[in-house]
Amino acid sequence: MGKGKNRVVKPARRDKPPKQREVEEEESEAEDSEDVDDEATSEAGSDESEDSDDYEFPFRLAMYDFNQCDPKRCSGRKLMRAQLITEVKLGQRFPGLVLSPTGKYTLAPRDRAFVEQHGLCVVDCSWKEVERTPLHKVKAPEHRLLPYLVAANSVNYGKPCHLTCAEAMAAGLYILGYEEAAHRVMRPFSWGEHFIELNRELLDLYSKCETPEEVIRAQNEYLERIDRERELENSREIDLPPIKNR
Numbered sequence: 267m268g269k270g271k272n273r274v275v276k277p278a279r280r281d282k283p284p285k286q287r288e289v290e291e292e293e294s295e296a297e298d299s300e301d302v303d304d305e306a307t308s309e310a311g312s313d314e315s316e317d318s319d320d321y322e323f324p325f326r327l328a329m330y331d332f333n334q335c336d337p338k339r340c341s342g343r344k345l346m347r348a349q350l351i352t353e354v355k356l357g358q359r360f361p362g363l364v365l366s367p368t369g370k371y372t373l374a375p376r377d378r379a380f381v382e383q384h385g386l387c388v389v390d391c392s393w394k395e396v397e398r399t400p401l402h403k404v405k406a407p408e409h410r411l412l413p414y415l416v417a418a419n420s421v422n423y424g425k426p427c428h429l430t431c432a433e434a435m436a437a438g439l440y441i442l443g444y445e446e447a448a449h450r451v452m453r454p455f456s457w458g459e460h461f462i463e464l465n466r467e468l469l470d471l472y473s474k475c476e477t478p479e480e481v482i483r484a485q486n487e488y489l490e491r492i493d494r495e496r497e498l499e500n501s502r503e504i505d506l507p508p509i510k511n512r
Contacts (some may be wrong), residue, residue: 323447326385327351328360329431330404335390341419341432341455342390348454351435356403360387365434368401369409372478378442380408386438388431412437413472413485418461433461440469441481 329342329351345351354360362384363377389404414426415437422428429437432451440448440462452458462469471484 321446321450323350323450324444325382326362327435327451328354328362328385328387329390329435330354330356330360330364330387331390332356332399340390341430342388344454345432345435345451350451350454354387357405359405360385362386362406363408363410364389364404364406365412365438366401366404366406366409367411368404369411371410372413372481373410373438373441374475374478374481375442375473376476376478377408377410381442386435386442388434388438390431410438412441413468413481414489415465415468418457418464419455420457423457432458436461437465437469441472443473445473 327345327350329345331340331342331353335343342351346353363373363381364387365373366389384407387406389401412429412434415429415433417423417425417428417430417433419430419433421430432455436448436451436458439445439451448462449459452461455461468485468488471488472481475481475484
């Protein structure tokens with residue numbers, strides 16, 4: 267998974283997106299206070315025991331957990347406590363589609379029928395450890411990457427590609443056409459709805475595609491437009507008020 271910088275950078279290749287998005291970034295102890303604040307400022311009515319209420323997800327949601335993150339700060343663990351997803355033990359086979367850095371193709375709406383029948387899964391591991399993580403223990407018939415999106419979590423806010431596994435799950439649901447399910451997954455987090463709003467234009471673009479190639483084309487066109495707009499903005503002269511002689 268390609269690690270984005272603070273500025274928008276176009277993918278190196280046009281046929282595939284940067285490898286990213288499906289793993290959890292949990293950084294230094296200095297972020298502990300942010301997590302406490304996140305827990306304390308969760309939206310009203312978003313208690314973990316109440317998140318599911320009467321809503322039933324259309325298929326199974328799950329995650330592989332490599333136990334590399336602080337359990338109190340892990341978004342995947344929080345979804346498990348809210349009974350929104352289940353855990354797949356490392357080495358066990360998940361029958362559906364996994365959002366994984368080992369994917370060769372990008373998630374696209376054409377994957378919807380397969381996911382409806384077999385389920386959707388994410389991988390929870392640390393961004394710092396992803397290169398050394400034994401991802402061969404994630405076993406599933408289909409692995410997919412996510413296209414370009416921007417994180418809204420408190421640790422990596424605004425960074426391209428650095429999504430938590432909860433953000434990855436919500437993005438996958440939205441792209442496959444399950445917008446309500448995506449909102450439900452984001453409910454336990456004070457920043458959850460903002461993730462969808464921050465990426466709504468992209469999520470809507472991706473959800474209107476059909477194939478991975480169309481998704482990548484939409485991604486690249488978006489990034490090129492953003493670059494052009496930034497260059498135009500930077501090239502504008504600053505209109506200063508005239509200096510008056512006293």
